[in-house]
Amino acid sequence: MRNILILLLLLISISGCGLHLRGHNLNEKPFPFTSLYLQGNPGSPFMAELRNNLELYHVKLTEAAASADLTLQLVKENNDKQINALSSGGIVQEYGLRYTVSIRAYDKTMHDWLPPDEISLQRILTFDPAQVLAKQMEEQMLYRDMVSDAVQQVMRRLSRAKPRAGLNDPAPAGDVPKPGSQPATNSQ
Numbered sequence: 539m540r541n542i543l544i545l546l547l548l549l550i551s552i553s554g555c556g557l558h559l560r561g562h563n564l565n566e567k568p569f570p571f572t573s574l575y576l577q578g579n580p581g582s583p584f585m586a587e588l589r590n591n592l593e594l595y596h597v598k599l600t601e602a603a604a605s606a607d608l609t610l611q612l613v614k615e616n617n618d619k620q621i622n623a624l625s626s627g628g629i630v631q632e633y634g635l636r637y638t639v640s641i642r643a644y645d646k647t648m649h650d651w652l653p654p655d656e657i658s659l660q661r662i663l664t665f666d667p668a669q670v671l672a673k674q675m676e677e678q679m680l681y682r683d684m685v686s687d688a689v690q691q692v693m694r695r696l697s698r699a700k701p702r703a704g705l706n707d708p709a710p711a712g713d714v715p716k717p718g719s720q721p722a723t724n725s726q
Contacts, residue, residue, distance in 0.1 A: 568697045571607040571651075573598040578612025583682070584639055585612060587689045595693075608651055610696070613640035617681060622662065633663040635677065637684035641692060643699055651699040657691050659684040 574597050578585055588610075592599060600606040616638045623632040637659045643652035661680040665673055 568595055569597060570697075570700060571597075573600050573606045573608070574696075575600045575603040575606035575609045576612070577603065577609055579615070582612065582615055583685050584615055584688060587685060588692060591689055591693055604646070606646075608643055608645055608699070610652075610692075611642045611644070613642055613654060614656075615639045619677075629667060630665045633665060633677075635661045635663055635680055635684070637681060637688065639688045639692075641695075643696065645701060649701045651701055652695055653702065655695075657688045659687055 574592060576585060576589060576592075576599060580586075589599060598606075603609045616636075618636040618638070620634045620636075621630050621632075622634045623630075625631050638656060640654065640656045641652060642650065642654045644650050661684060663673065663677055663680060
């Protein structure tokens, strides 16, 4: 009885202390923007999962780029499967699976918030000709896992995104010394 009471008190204290998994506190505002336009293949598993994650964080998804604070462009998405190992009889023993997604995020003035970037993930799939159906299902599961990993990486990048000044942008007026003037010195 005493052990049950101690366990109950421990559970109550843990739940009351505000313990939560990193990235799962939906009360805070995790993104520096409020609305987003997703540009890319809407039927893509990546875009569907990204849309679900953004909606979970209450990011308003718009139907047009003009009405969004930020546009996230899916530049490229690619699955690749290559043979990694063969048996002495020439039978495939291992495949290398690769999932690549390229993204870019920019605002209405075309300033990059996330410059063009590529996320590339790899998994190993062992192969057994006696279990073809099971290995096909495992392959699909590994691709879904890579899509989920890529979406989480994009979510983390979006949470840290900020406008990046281009090389051709003029410098702020207060930062450029006037010709012939002396630099300011700290005199105490």
